Amino acid sequence: MTNSEKNRLKDKAFQVFGIFCTFIGLVVLAIFLIDIVIEGVGRIDWDFMTSLPSRRAARAGILTAWAGTLWILVLSALIAFPLGIAAGIYLEEYAKKTKLSDFLEINIANLAGVPSIIYGLLGLELFVRFMHLGPVLLVGALTLSLLILPIVIVTTREAIKAVPRTIRDGSFALGASKWQTVWNQVLPASFGGILTGVILALSRAVGEAAPLIVIGALAYVPFVPKSPMDEFTVLPIQIFNWTSRPQAAFLTNAAAAIIVLLLITFLLNGIAVYLRHRQQKKIKW
Amino acid sequence: MTKKQSKLEANNLDAYYGDFQALKNINIAMEEKAVTAFIGPSGCGKSTFLRTLNRMNDYIDGFRIQGQILLDGRDIYATDVRVDELRKEVGMVFQKPNPFPKTIYENVVYGLKIQGIKDKKILQEACEKSLQQAALWNEVKDKLDKSALALSGGQQQRLCIARALAIQPSVILMDEPASALDPISTAKIEELIHELKKNYTIVIVTHNMQQAGRVSDHTAFFYMGELVEYAKTKTMFTSPSDTRTQNYITGRFG
Numbered sequence: 001m002t003n004s005e006k007n008r009l010k011d012k013a014f015q016v017f018g019i020f021c022t023f024i025g026l027v028v029l030a031i032f033l034i035d036i037v038i039e040g041v042g043r044i045d046w047d048f049m050t051s052l053p054s055r056r057a058a059r060a061g062i063l064t065a066w067a068g069t070l071w072i073l074v075l076s077a078l079i080a081f082p083l084g085i086a087a088g089i090y091l092e093e094y095a096k097k098t099k100l101s102d103f104l105e106i107n108i109a110n111l112a113g114v115p116s117i118i119y120g121l122l123g124l125e126l127f128v129r130f131m132h133l134g135p136v137l138l139v140g141a142l143t144l145s146l147l148i149l150p151i152v153i154v155t156t157r158e159a160i161k162a163v164p165r166t167i168r169d170g171s172f173a174l175g176a177s178k179w180q181t182v183w184n185q186v187l188p189a190s191f192g193g194i195l196t197g198v199i200l201a202l203s204r205a206v207g208e209a210a211p212l213i214v215i216g217a218l219a220y221v222p223f224v225p226k227s228p229m230d231e232f233t234v235l236p237i238q239i240f241n242w243t244s245r246p247q248a249a250f251l252t253n254a255a256a257a258i259i260v261l262l263l264i265t266f267l268l269n270g271i272a273v274y275l276r277h278r279q280q281k282k283i284k285w
Numbered sequence: 286m287t288k289k290q291s292k293l294e295a296n297n298l299d300a301y302y303g304d305f306q307a308l309k310n311i312n313i314a315m316e317e318k319a320v321t322a323f324i325g326p327s328g329c330g331k332s333t334f335l336r337t338l339n340r341m342n343d344y345i346d347g348f349r350i351q352g353q354i355l356l357d358g359r360d361i362y363a364t365d366v367r368v369d370e371l372r373k374e375v376g377m378v379f380q381k382p383n384p385f386p387k388t389i390y391e392n393v394v395y396g397l398k399i400q401g402i403k404d405k406k407i408l409q410e411a412c413e414k415s416l417q418q419a420a421l422w423n424e425v426k427d428k429l430d431k432s433a434l435a436l437s438g439g440q441q442q443r444l445c446i447a448r449a450l451a452i453q454p455s456v457i458l459m460d461e462p463a464s465a466l467d468p469i470s471t472a473k474i475e476e477l478i479h480e481l482k483k484n485y486t487i488v489i490v491t492h493n494m495q496q497a498g499r500v501s502d503h504t505a506f507f508y509m510g511e512l513v514e515y516a517k518t519k520t521m522f523t524s525p526s527d528t529r530t531q532n533y534i535t536g537r538f539g
Contacts, residue, residue, distance in 0.1 A: 166379060167386075169341065169379060170379065170445070171385070173341065175369040184399065
């Protein structure tokens, strides 16, 4: 075999291997999805969506769970969005390159890798025990905000960094202050990117069960939360609870709840993809 | 050079990026309502000097200057000078056209809006006047609400000039304003510079010596952070007094 034949063979071999690697993830995911859908889709109906939890599988619904998930989604967004974006702007636009800013930067990156259950313990200690707030929605949202804050900060910085230096120069040269430049030029130009990051972070928060279980969110909440100071449950906790029951009917319930949870996260990811696409179409540097 | 008043002056100016000295003891006086060109090879300090004239280097970590820069006799690095006020007086046009990703109208009135001017009538009048001064009005008057990014490169650069004119500066700094443009757009920019020098003091950095010859009244040759020679453009190009200048303008290096 000549060298060039060998090279072509290697090339071909890698292509096949690459296709295999690409599909292995997709196939596993597809099998999982199909299994869940077959198991659960028949269970989803109006009653399932609007019923309170129950000891009897056939009467149990996920009203409190998805209402709790939506509450958590909105509250976490309200908390993490301004904090994360402000921190990102500060680090990228204002902070001078010093040892301190390097230290902050490395640690924010590290925080993004801390397991979520640790954030749950932090939330338990800080908000539930120290601040005596109890295992309420606000505490859940605060805890999840801490969890996604590093991601929001990092994506905000990436989006801001993508705005060319020349745009800032143009604004400064016309007499704009730093804040005017950030507010009028940098933020509008990077907003799509920032929003994309925030939404992806939120879709991660929505899927979390562990930190919320640690702070004391309950599986059985017989009412829909009316204020941020009410106790709550969320879809992942409800799913976790149902899958640990022995009865097959509860497993069907869990599968149906998983479909609803997946729809929520797919919807969020879809919005993120749409925003990014629109941003790319609108602004070409 | 003493016939007209000097608008901008540098006295014993040194500039540093950290430990690197980018400008060495620059002394120069630039005439009002005339065009002064800075020429010299890459890295000679001409752009650095241009950017000290409206303090655009302020945000660069480690940048500092010693010496004085006077605008109408006032030290622009004095502690009581506000940078935003200075930049209203000294406008700037960059190498690469950098319109904001907004409408043409929003681009022109941006400088006025950030000063807090909200009156639609004032803004619209300023927009038309500035675009006319920048010889762009006829091309864009029907699409002021269209994105500035849809304009050609040459139009974008004239828009950036209009944007700088809108805040009524007395000095306009241009950092190789035509180097990213085609010959026809370049000619339009040069024509515009001729027109503008009736009312504005213009300082232009250029790599293109023919351009310096065509547009400027005075030329300053920078080399390795030093101002080697500063003279009437005609004199400089016909009988330079320094051999380094001669070598550069005859194309022996650079």
